[in-house]
Structure formats: structure tokens, C-alpha cells
Amino acid sequence: MHVITKNGGHGVGTGVVVGKDLVATNCHILANANGVNITKFGDSYVPVSLKADWKHDLCILRFQYVDLIPVELGDSENLKYEQAMFSIGFPGGPPKPLTTFGKIKALYPLDDSQVVRTSASFVMGASGSPVFDSDGKLIAISTFKSPGQGAYYYNIPVKWVKALLAAPESTETTSLKTTESPFWDALxxxxxxxxxxxxxxxxxxxxxxxxxxxxxxxxxxxxxxxxxxxxxxxxxxxxxxxxxxxxxxxxxxxxxxxxxxxxxxxxxxxxxxxxxxxxxxxxxxxxxxxxxxxxxxxxxxxxxxxxxxxxxxxxxxx
Missing domain, CATH: 1.25.40.10 (Tetratricopeptide repeat domain)
Structure with a gap:
């Protein structure tokens, strides 16, 4: 996923296909950007609209004719500590995705679900990466990390993805503008x-x-x-x-x-x-x-x- 920032710079992120022509990612990747597109086999696609849950840092972009197979949505409400997981993303914007493996290290109740901390690392460009259980079902999306050595990696739950998918089409917009910050970026x-x-x-x-x-x-x-x-x-x-x-x-x-x-x-x-x-x-x-x-x-x-x-x-x- 490529973004033209409000200052004219270039940003990268990762997304995951969660429905026909629908790609979920973190809102902080594209908030207030001047443009965003995804690439598929060298071809570029621009979204036609999006649904945004700015507080939970979750955006779902709608495209036309991308023709990608959606992942299977799993369950984020019955996860267990030390449960195996893996993530696939584009840290640093490489041409091929990187797969990292780890375990669930902590679960933090928040609103109607829980933030998932895993041992699988990610770096710049991996925001929005899908997190899967051992059956290959989507359980979370990589979102933010702690700095420095020994960092910890936090992921928002798939339950929030399901809720946003179920939101009415009337909530869709073509604007990337927002004044809201995600929960983790609050005072x-x-x-x-x-x-x-x-x-x-x-x-x-x-x-x-x-x-x-x-x-x-x-x-x-x-x-x-x-x-x-x-x-x-x-x-x-x-x-x-x-x-x-x-x-x-x-x-x-x-x-x-x-x-x-x-x-x-x-x-x-x-x-x-x-x-x-x-x-x-x-x-x-x-x-x-x-x-x-x-x-x-x-x-x-x-x-x-x-x-x-x-x-x-x-x-x-x-």
C-alpha cells in the first residue's frame, strides 16, 4: 500500500483483503493523506471509498476490479496466551511479503473486544499486516509497537473488522481527512x-x-x-x-x-x-x-x- 502524505512524501503500509474488493488496514497509514493506492502484480489501484473507525485505527478501503481472494475471518474473542500465530506484511516496502511467526503474549480488554500483543515483530511498512492463527484465519491486524530493543507488538482484533464490514454503506466516504486520533495516540x-x-x-x-x-x-x-x-x-x-x-x-x-x-x-x-x-x-x-x-x-x-x-x-x- 502506497500513500502520498500531506507534505508530499511517500509512505508505505500493508493491507489485507477482507471482502470482495475490500482491503482493511490501519487508518494512521492514510489519515489526511493526499492519495493512496495499492499494487497488484505491478498494477496500481485507487480506492473509490472507505469506511473508517478512526478511534480503533481501522479503515476498510473499497476498490473496483481488484479481483483478490479474501482471507477467512477468524475469532479474536477466544484467543489464548502462548497460542501460535503468524503475520504477513511488507516491512520497508519490499517487493515480496515477509512472514513472521510468534505467539500471543497478552490480551488487553478494550471496548467490546481485546487488543492482542504478540511476539512476532514488525517494522516500518508493516502496519495493517494481517495476523493469522495456526489455521490461517485472520485474528488481528498489526498496528503499533513499543520503541527500542525488546519491543512489544500490538494488534487490533478481527472483531472490529467484522463490525466495520457490517456498518451501513451510508457510512462510506471518499475523504481521507480526520481530526480524530487512535486510542493509542491519546494523552x-x-x-x-x-x-x-x-x-x-x-x-x-x-x-x-x-x-x-x-x-x-x-x-x-x-x-x-x-x-x-x-x-x-x-x-x-x-x-x-x-x-x-x-x-x-x-x-x-x-x-x-x-x-x-x-x-x-x-x-x-x-x-x-x-x-x-x-x-x-x-x-x-x-x-x-x-x-x-x-x-x-x-x-x-x-x-x-x-x-x-x-x-x-x-x-x-x-
């Missing part, structure tokens, strides 16, 4: 809590993390992620027993929450509780062998392993 106090824990978590400001996580738990008492971050803050502040109780609440909400099992395992190791450590290792293995492998590496002092549940100090569109 910090207006961002979802899973983004607001970023700065204190990355910078080891545990009192700040504790304050935000408490507010998160109060606002979303059924969120396993909220309880997880509160437990992390409590543990880092030396409130180990309180942290263990909070982590127990996380596991009540999500019995196989990998990061929580990991955190409790580190506490058990620290307390030299071998029986609890063995139990938690078995629980990690039941989730995925890779989780247990990463944990064992973390226990090895000769191996430097950074454990993060998927936050960073800021986000970048890609």
Missing part, C-alpha cells in the same frame, strides 16, 4: 490502563506503578492483567505476602497466566520453597514448554534474561 491520562502502566514499569517506579495498578483493578476488577501489575508493584516494594495474594487473584481470573506463574516462581526460588517451585514449574510446562525454558534460563545466573509482560515507555506507529 497518557486518556490511554487504556495497559498503556498507562508503561512508564513506571519500564523505569522501575514501583510506587507509581502501584498507584496506577490499584486504579486499574478498581476500574476493571475482572482484569487479570490489572492484578498482575499490582502484584509486581507490591513485590518490588517488598510487600511479598501481599503480592502473593494479589497474584493468587490473577490466577483465579486466569489460571494459566504465564507472567504470574513466572513471578510466583521467582518468589518461590527466592524463598527457597522447592515444593512450590516444582508445582509452578509444572504449571508453566502445561502452558507451554517455552515458558518453562525461559523461566529456567532466568534462574541461571550466567544467562541474562529480561522478563516483561508487554509494556514500554511509549508506543510508535509502524
Amino acid at each position: 497518557d491520562e486518556n490511554r487504556p490502563y495497559f498503556m498507562r502502566v508503561v512508564l513506571p514499569y519500564q523505569n522501575s517506579k514501583w510506587d507509581d506503578l502501584n498507584t496506577i495498578a490499584q486504579a486499574w483493578v478498581k476500574a476493571e476488577s475482572r482484569s487479570a492483567e490489572a492484578h498482575y501489575y499490582l502484584g509486581v508493584a507490591q513485590d518490588k516494594l517488598g510487600k511479598t505476602e501481599q503480592a502473593k495474594q494479589t497474584f493468587a487473584q490473577t490466577l483465579q481470573l486466569h489460571p494459566q497466566h504465564p507472567a504470574t506463574l513466572f513471578a510466583l516462581g521467582l518468589i518461590a526460588q527466592r524463598e527457597d520453597n522447592q515444593q512450590e517451585l516444582n508445582r509452578l514449574k509444572m504449571a508453566m510446562k502445561e502452558v507451554n514448554n517455552d515458558v518453562l525454558t525461559e523461566f529456567n534460563q532466568a534462574l541461571n545466573p550466567t544467562v541474562e534474561t529480561t522478563v516483561n509482560n508487554g509494556v514500554s515507555s511509549s508506543v510508535q506507529a509502524k
Whole structure:
């Protein structure tokens, strides 16, 4: 996907065919652009209209005579942590697509669905890339990432694609102009809590993390992620027993929450509780062998392993 920016520059992105002559992508790729087109075997096609969900950073472009086979839409509401996935995109605008493989690392409830964090990386030009499950069904669209090394990759759910597809044709427009920003580009106090824990978590400001996580738990008492971050803050502040109780609440909400099992395992190791450590290792293995492998590496002092549940100090569109 090629875009002429409002300043006359050239931008690139990726799209996925979700219906006859319909291509879904991220709105931030084309917002306020002077033009956009897609290419198929060297031929260029200009959209005739689009539907836009600017808040959720999702746009569906309508073309004529593109004649591409749509992907099969999957389900983003029953995904599991550590579930295998893969993504296909055009990072950097190469002539051939790049396929990356990974796993689902976290799920963040937002509005009527959930933002999906995966371990599959993407860079400039890969915004709008389709994310598939192991059956090849579309489950999400790559949207934004955290900066720097050890970045985390966030994807908007296919449920929002289905909703926009079902929106009436009267909502279609030919304008790329907007004054709206996507949810992830809002002021910090207006961002979802899973983004607001970023700065204190990355910078080891545990009192700040504790304050935000408490507010998160109060606002979303059924969120396993909220309880997880509160437990992390409590543990880092030396409130180990309180942290263990909070982590127990996380596991009540999500019995196989990998990061929580990991955190409790580190506490058990620290307390030299071998029986609890063995139990938690078995629980990690039941989730995925890779989780247990990463944990064992973390226990090895000769191996430097950074454990993060998927936050960073800021986000970048890609």
C-alpha cells in the first residue's frame, strides 16, 4: 500500500483483503493523506471509498476490479496466551511479503473486544499486516509497537473488522481527512490502563506503578492483567505476602497466566520453597514448554534474561 502524505512524501503500509474488493488496514497509514493506492502484480489501484473507525485505527478501503481472494475471518474473542500465530506484511516496502511467526503474549480488554500483543515483530511498512492463527484465519491486524530493543507488538482484533464490514454503506466516504486520533495516540491520562502502566514499569517506579495498578483493578476488577501489575508493584516494594495474594487473584481470573506463574516462581526460588517451585514449574510446562525454558534460563545466573509482560515507555506507529 502506497500513500502520498500531506507534505508530499511517500509512505508505505500493508493491507489485507477482507471482502470482495475490500482491503482493511490501519487508518494512521492514510489519515489526511493526499492519495493512496495499492499494487497488484505491478498494477496500481485507487480506492473509490472507505469506511473508517478512526478511534480503533481501522479503515476498510473499497476498490473496483481488484479481483483478490479474501482471507477467512477468524475469532479474536477466544484467543489464548502462548497460542501460535503468524503475520504477513511488507516491512520497508519490499517487493515480496515477509512472514513472521510468534505467539500471543497478552490480551488487553478494550471496548467490546481485546487488543492482542504478540511476539512476532514488525517494522516500518508493516502496519495493517494481517495476523493469522495456526489455521490461517485472520485474528488481528498489526498496528503499533513499543520503541527500542525488546519491543512489544500490538494488534487490533478481527472483531472490529467484522463490525466495520457490517456498518451501513451510508457510512462510506471518499475523504481521507480526520481530526480524530487512535486510542493509542491519546494523552497518557486518556490511554487504556495497559498503556498507562508503561512508564513506571519500564523505569522501575514501583510506587507509581502501584498507584496506577490499584486504579486499574478498581476500574476493571475482572482484569487479570490489572492484578498482575499490582502484584509486581507490591513485590518490588517488598510487600511479598501481599503480592502473593494479589497474584493468587490473577490466577483465579486466569489460571494459566504465564507472567504470574513466572513471578510466583521467582518468589518461590527466592524463598527457597522447592515444593512450590516444582508445582509452578509444572504449571508453566502445561502452558507451554517455552515458558518453562525461559523461566529456567532466568534462574541461571550466567544467562541474562529480561522478563516483561508487554509494556514500554511509549508506543510508535509502524
